[in-house]
Amino acid sequence: MTANPLLTALIPLVADLARELPEAERYRRLLQALRQLLPCDAVALLRLDGEQLVPLAVLGLSVDTLGRRFKLSEHPRLQALLSQRGPTRFATDCELPDPYDGLVEGHRGHLQVHDCLGCPLYVQDQPWGLLTLDSLDPASFGSVDLDNLQAFASLAAATVMANERISLLQRRAEDEHQLAEIYKQAAGQQRPRELIGQSAVHKQLQQEIALVGDSELSVLISGATGVGKELVAEAIHAASPRAARPLISLNCAALPDNLVESELFGHVRGAFTGAHNERRGKFELADGGTLFLDEVGELPLVAQAKLLRVLQSGQLQRVGSDREQRVNVRVLAATNRDLAEEVRAGRFRADLYHRLSVYPLKVPTLHERGRDVLLLAGYFLEENRARLGLRSLRLSSEAQKALLAHDWPGNVRELEHLIGRAALKALSACNERPRILSIDTRALDLPDSQPSAPNPTPSAPTEHNSLPLREALDAYQKQLISQTLARHQHKWSPAARELGIDRANLIRLARRLGLN
Structure with a gap:
């Protein structure tokens, strides 16, 4: 007797409902089962957070996708999926921009998603998020039984509910009625900025x-x-x-x-x-x-x-x-x-x-956070994609490796500014506005090793060699800042750029050293 593919995919998930699993592992198993039921190149689970969708787990998409935040007003396909109660398959010639264009793993160049399918998840009769499936083969979903996807989505909602319940009980021992509060986030309510990372x-x-x-x-x-x-x-x-x-x-x-x-x-x-x-x-x-x-x-x-x-x-x-x-x-x-x-x-x-x-x-440095740099890069890529009016903005695999290898002396702020500059450089190098803009290592312009300052820096003042370390360091900093300011006619901004620190920090340091 041939096994029912739907039952084959659902049975392990039903067993998982009774198990305590880390959130990442629970959602990874969910997406693996979906991929088994409906073979495709990429699947994703996204949670609705106000007016944006937050990726919680992905398979087959670039790691930086987890750091992106997809604003519904900027992504009509995602908006269309949420507007329907059941599954939606987009026509292969659909003109709506796809949020995953250029993000599918294992493909170089501007290879775009061709077949797209998605289904909203409802928890306690309220929209919770989306399951999305994408394939580079335009005929992948032509014969898909959408009822199977709907059945899977119902169990996925139960998985989400189980995870939310377990997480809530782990955070605080409160009555069950408080579970409903996590679904009552008012639209447009101001939220604190998100701390992104998995390290x-x-x-x-x-x-x-x-x-x-x-x-x-x-x-x-x-x-x-x-x-x-x-x-x-x-x-x-x-x-x-x-x-x-x-x-x-x-x-x-x-x-x-x-x-x-x-x-x-x-x-x-x-x-x-x-x-x-x-x-x-x-x-x-x-x-x-x-x-x-x-x-x-x-x-x-x-x-x-x-x-x-x-x-x-x-x-x-x-x-x-x-x-x-x-x-x-x-x-x-x-x-x-x-x-x-x-x-x-x-x-x-x-x-x-x-x-x-x-x-x-x-607070740990970005260098200590390892692969979090890619998630944060994804967040800044999505911000710059919207700001520049692009349909897709991504990092090449070589650029991702370069980000992971960099020391990040300026931490997250350095990464934010770097992605913004690189996006502009990559765009300016194009003769016409591309459908998918890739940032490569040339646009990142990251050194293989930390460069020396472009102008010669003074040696530590020998007249202070007998001073305690802190006083000797202050004397050296004072001399270095004085010489840099003199080279720039006492203009703070270019001096700060040469010294590699924030202008406000330079002014504060100069004030403490008695230079301002």
């Missing part, structure tokens, strides 16, 4: 965010420039009981010293020259919510003392006022400096350091 260190970071987010502890977020400390702060706030209240951010490094107190605590009319009206400070604006102090290590010592008083007592005074006000604020702080070393050097108050770092949280 072990990234998952550890997400676990720590979930752990500390549900507390009232102060968190000191540390990490190199460009790793995404602000996104981590947003995620902590979103995971906290204060999520419905405001998250107020303040970049301490961008403030002139004479305005720090006014920005933090507010001022009354006439408190100083130019104070024509009363103004609430960031603490008052964040009352009941969270205050994020970015680059907190740049605060002057006088402001540090007043900040400590507010953290200890919950009371503040506006500049120029004798009246005290009480605030209820959770403080998150971030720094790319070693604050413990700053304390030892006398540049940061020890009592404030201990008050801020009740829970220290280190």
